[in-house]
Amino acid sequence: MIIKHMKGEIYMDRGVDPDKYICHRCSNDMKRYFYKYHSAYHGTDVVYCLKCVNIGRSDSVTPLRVIHTARKPEPCRYHLDFELSEAQQAASDRIVEALSAHSDMLLYAVTGAGKTEIVFEAISLARRRGMNVAFVSPRIDVVKEVHLRLSGAFRDSDIDLLYTGVKETFEHRFTVCTVHQLYNYIDHFGLIIVDETDAFPMSSDRQLLNAVRRAAAASSTTVLMTATPDRGMIEFAGAENVVTLTRRYHGHDLAIPKVVWQGITKDVNRRRLPAGLEGLITGILEKGRRVLVFVPEISLMEKLQPLVAAKFPGADSVYSGDEERYGKVDSMRNGRTRVLLTTTILERGVTFKNLDVIVVGAETFNSDSLVQICGRTGRKTDDPVGNIWFLAEYNTGHIRRTIRIIKNFNAGRTTL
Ligand SMILES: [Zn+2]
Structure with a gap:
């Protein structure tokens, strides 16, 4: 319904x-x-x-x-540009099994593992059986990106796109939307995939959890995907239904962040570009690379951006309420912008070539965010590693945990 x-x-x-x-x-x-x-x-x-x-x-x-809507199967063919790795294929098979058994699943996958492609076969099978499919994420950026990718792969399918203010709907059989849009569905979807589950407090926000449960049909499968699972997610799926993927699709290690003990607020308040930050950006640009500089607060970013732009012309900044946000991201993608300051709005859902990352005020970020931010680098086969620097005034449990999570992934272990 x-x-x-x-x-x-x-x-x-x-x-x-x-x-x-x-x-x-x-x-x-x-x-x-x-x-x-x-x-x-x-x-x-x-x-x-x-x-x-x-x-x-x-x-x-x-x-x-x-x-009320009637079930309607479709052939639901899809097209993949590459072959799934052995690990991806194994994860895909597990999700297909879960679909047949109507059990839930937690896909615990390193950033850049190629999570989206792993669920293609389950999506196709669900649609062939006439089940309605929803691919949801808490973040609008992710929803838009996923809709583009799914539309490119499932070329014969009509895929709905729903988020606040935007509706591109066909028959609600194959829907990509924000989690909140699920409030409008009751007993409707046979397969729900929740991407970037860690970006909203699934375990503490009962409403969202209820929305997923209620939108799911009586016999259904919900797949939670995340790089940083918490207890609530494991309980939701069941401990026996956790599938882990510790390798990126291209098989390379994740870069380990390098920590530089330096606060920047004092310099910025005196309208000076912090020397450490200047040195890092210079080095990155000299190598012909580009950089995302993550800043904890908009107010700090507003002060820092002109200081960076004075030294590195064209350096721009972006935040969630920024009307020119999508243009700025495009500009970064095609290389016109090479230094982009950002809030956590770009911590997930974006891929840029030849990218390095600097986090200023790293002591103020939580480990879920830091893991995602690190995951922006090395996403391409022809640039599989990248560099990450944390500028921090002091060490925190979250910084230590982030480094532990990444080292564990590289060693083929998970951090639960
Ligand atoms: Zn309400």
């Missing part, structure tokens, strides 16, 4: 129970996430849910309507 605003049969008389403060669409039951006002038009108080308002309002005066 799919929840639709204006059409379909009534599923619930109202979207929100105004007495108990429960949203029937997203199952939010925390009173502080509801808003109440008096509506002269309705002649009564109206309560609406703030948790899911960005996919359309669920309130106490409007019924929730649903439409």
Whole structure:
């Protein structure tokens, strides 16, 4: 079933129970996430849910309507430019088995393992059997990138793309969307793949977990994919259903970050480009490479960017609310920009050639973020390693854990 605003049969008389403060669409039951006002038009108080308002309002005066969809198999052929590695193939087989057994799965894979391609066969099989498929991620950037890749591979399939404000829908049979969009589906998908699961607090945000569970059909498979699993994810899939991939698709080791003990805020506040940072960028550019400089806060980035650009003309910066964000990323991709300062918005979902990475204020990042950031380098077969520097004022558990996770991957071990 799919929840639709204006059409379909009534599923619930109202979207929100105004007495108990429960949203029937997203199952939010925390009173502080509801808003109440008096509506002269309705002649009564109206309560609406703030948790899911960005996919359309669920309130106490409007019924929730649903439409039913019939299952429809399709041949669902796909095209891959390369052959899966032995490890990728083994992981792909496990997911196909899980699909037949209707069990869930956790794909614990190093960044750059080629996770997306590993689920192609399961997607194809699910669609051949008439199951609806959803590929979801908490991040809009990832959703867009994945939609492009899937559309390129599954050329005969109509693939929906859904995220806040954007809807490209066919028949909701093969859907790529943000996790929040799942609030609109009930008992619908036979296969749900959650990419970058660590980017939202799956274990602590019950609503999102509920959304995945409720959107899944009675007999279904949910595949969680992550480079940094937590206990909640393992519990979700079941410890016996964890598949690990410690090698990148091209087989090379991950670069180990080099830590430079240097804070930069003092210099930046005096409007000086920190010498250590300048030296690193100079070295990178001299080798004909390009660099992403990760900065913990927008306010610091705004001060740092002009200092970097004064020394390295063309150095740009990007953050999540930046309207020119996609143009700037393109510019980095085609090499017009060679130094790009960024917040964690580019920590995942992007691939640039000949890329090195510098993290300033590394002591303020958590290890999930740091692992993803390191994963930006060495993603291409013709540039399989790359360099990573952490500029940190002091050591932290997260820095140590990041280095341990990466060393373990290189040794073929996982960090659980
Ligand atoms: Zn809601």
